[in-house]
Amino acid sequence: MRLEQLLTPHLKGFFKKDYQKEIKKFEFQQTRKEFKGDITLVVFPLLKYIKTNPAQLAKNIGDYLKSNLSEIKDYNVIKGFLNLELQDDYLIQVLDDIYNDDNFGKKAPNGQKLMVEFSSPNTNKPLHLGHIRNITLGFAVAQIMEYAGFEVFKTQIINDRGIHICKSMLAWQKFGHGETPESTGMKGDHLVGKYYVRFDLAYKKQIQELVDKGITKDEAKAKAPILKEAQDMLKRWEKGDEEVVALWEKMNRWVYKGFDKTYKSLGVDFDKNYYESQTYLFGKDTIQNGLDKGIFFKKPDGSVWIDLSDEGLDEKIVLRADGTSVYMTQDIGTAIKRIEDFGIDKMVYTVGNEQDYHFKVLFLILKNLGYDWADNLYHLSYGMVDLPSGKMKSREGTVVDADDLIQDMALTAKQISEEHGRIEEYDAQQQDYLYQTIGLGALKYFILKVDPKKRIVFDPQKSVDFQGNTGPFIQYTYARIQSILRQYKSNPNQKLETYRLDEKESELIKILDQFPNLILQSAEQYSPALLANYTYELVKSFNSFYQNLSILGAESDNQKLFRVKLSASTAKVIKIAFKLLGIDVPDKM
Structure with missing residues (x-):
């Protein structure tokens, strides 16, 4: 508030003149409604510099300000609180300044570049109520940070690869009979999401069939044929199998077109999209460099890990035994790529609080890899959105679209x-x-x-x-x-x-x-x-x-x-x- 800026130099002058003390910071607050005043100086923190009665010190300050500032009409002291009353002319000038300033409250550019990541959906399902909290929160933070003086870049990482994507693809192959958004009249993201649910139904049916044959449920989950097929599809995708890649490209196009309609309805946009299908390879290269430097280690099965026990965490996998990436691999690569692309000073990840541990690990890994900018990464953690009827579940089709x-x-x-x-x-x-x-x-x-x-x-x-x-x-x-x-x-x-x-x-x-x-x-x-x-x-x-x-x-x-x-x-x-x-x-x- 401008009044604090007005009062601070005079307060510094008072303490230097009367007490020979250099005080740089003062605590102000709004005057409580039961007392007369417009702004309150909290005197108690000043007692560490001046050993005196707080009420007397407040009175001395009040006398000084009233004599030296025409903006101060009067004051009163309540224990260690100095309540200051302002002249009407001062407040009228404040209003005049606000009335004439079309960008009231906007800060001058501070020279810092900030990236805000939000939305970042999977391409195996449409956006839902949980995404809306993410999107509205991330977009608002980006807008506020820009108004506060940052150069802001809005971005998302499209989760367009992985086993969950293959589940939708495989289910469409098996049960879709060639239907498309055009042939069904459905938005593309809705159509693909339909087959993510369809996969889960088939998977649960196969699990039950295996359990009925005497296999334990945990064993059945791992041995269900449709899951094995999806895992095989992921391996083929990572090897560049033409048929799998063509299907992946087609279904992703459907989803992107659907997402764009939703973003337009919500009134949000992005400066750049990143895709896990592109960044995961760069992440794998970084893992190899970290292995060479002894930052990561291999287990007997060939999987690659990092030991963060010295930082109070545990071991974390960064590459599976079969050589495929995990989310951490992709996030490492994406973070490095963004710094290279934009030269940003800070990065905000808008992601739900179920990923709190993930981001602690990510930031520590990047720090261990020697990237000092990891200290300027921030996880904007937020709580989930429920309905009065309870929690939403994507794979069961119970989300609010x-x-x-x-x-x-x-x-x-x-x-x-x-x-x-x-x-x-x-x-x-x-x-x-x-x-x-x-x-x-x-x-x-x-x-x-x-x-x-x-x-x-x-x-x-x-x-x-x-x-x-x-x-x-x-x-x-x-x-x-x-x-x-x-x-x-x-x-x-x-x-x-x-x-x-x-x-x-x-x-x-x-x-x-x-x-x-x-x-x-x-x-x-x-x-x-x-x-x-x-x-x-x-x-x-x-x-x-x-x-x-x-x-x-x-x-x-x-x-x-x-x-x-x-x-x-x-x-x-x-x-x-x-x-x-x-x-x-x-x-x-």
Whole structure:
């Protein structure tokens, strides 16, 4: 907040002049509502420099600031807390600065390159609700980091190889009868996902048949013929078998086309895609170099491992006995390739918390291989998304499909909008846009307002509520402000006369002024939740202002002008914040 920047040099001067102490950092916080003040200096941390009574020290500081800063109107001391009151002129100037800054809160470029990886789906199934949390979280982090001054590259690693991919391919060969997205009318990712489920059904049937013959279940899982066929297909793919590769290319094309439609619906994009089918070979080369240097070791069966027991972990496989790659092999190669391609300073992996251990191991392996940039890799770990009915399972076909969910959210928005009677003035095209905007806003906000580390139980009906901490509530407030601005007939850019602030007005300005600091906090913590919940608090403050003070019916033109500017500034910050979260705001609702 700019007030902290204003106060800090004066505080440094006070301590140097009166106590001959060099103090570089001061702790500020918002004044608690039960006390009078606009910002509070916490005095207790200063007692390690100045051995005195905290209340007396706070009074001395307050006297100094009131005498030397015209922006300070008064102060009060509550134990070791110095509560400072600001002059109205200062807050009015703050509002004027916000009103005139179209990029309010945006930081200057800091010279650092950052890559954010998100989505990164498998090509054996369509995107689902879990992917939507990943995508909305990763995209929002990328947007926030860019606004905070980083040069940002958005990327994903397409998991387009491995045994799970071969399972879909094999099932299509066996049971598909040549059907295609065109012949079935299905999106390509949905069609391929159908055969991933079909493989699992056949696999379970074979396991049961083997168990019925007296084999243990664990033995049956390993000996099921269809699994052996899939494993053989993977080996043939890695050897470049023309028939297998051609099938793989065809089915992947179907999936990519389907993914692109979903990404477009979600409003996200990528600067570059990486493919495991390309990076795994580079990873294998790195493993060989590590073997030569003694970083990795071979077991008697030919598999390659690394021993991380000195770092408090255990042994980790990096290459199977048959020479095929594991996920770790591919991630090693991909990380190195990205550094070479973009010269990035930092990298954020948006991946669920079930992979926490994997990323600890990955970062340690890269460190052991001599890559110092491994210290700048960050795993943005997040909790899973459940439904009220329980956990989703891809192979059993019990996931919530992303495309279906997006459509269902728009239908839910339509139903609730009709119940509230807010659509009569719109034509059909405007209604469709509104339902999509509200539905997607509800979905994304419901996910993003939660701390990434926490698990979510997603309830579509609650997310589209027009009251409370929801996307539609914030969107509706923005639309309400746009209605006010449309009704204001005078020039909002005219000069404001001397003005005395109401408590509701000053409170709203102070919350607006927190926005630049919130951007930095959200970036430092990789947490869109901080920004989302700040926006809700801003909207609550505006609605309190709106309900208690008349805007267009104000007593004077000067008062009306000020409150219109305050409303417009609030709408500006809402729009910027929601854009960073990947959410649109409609001008009418």
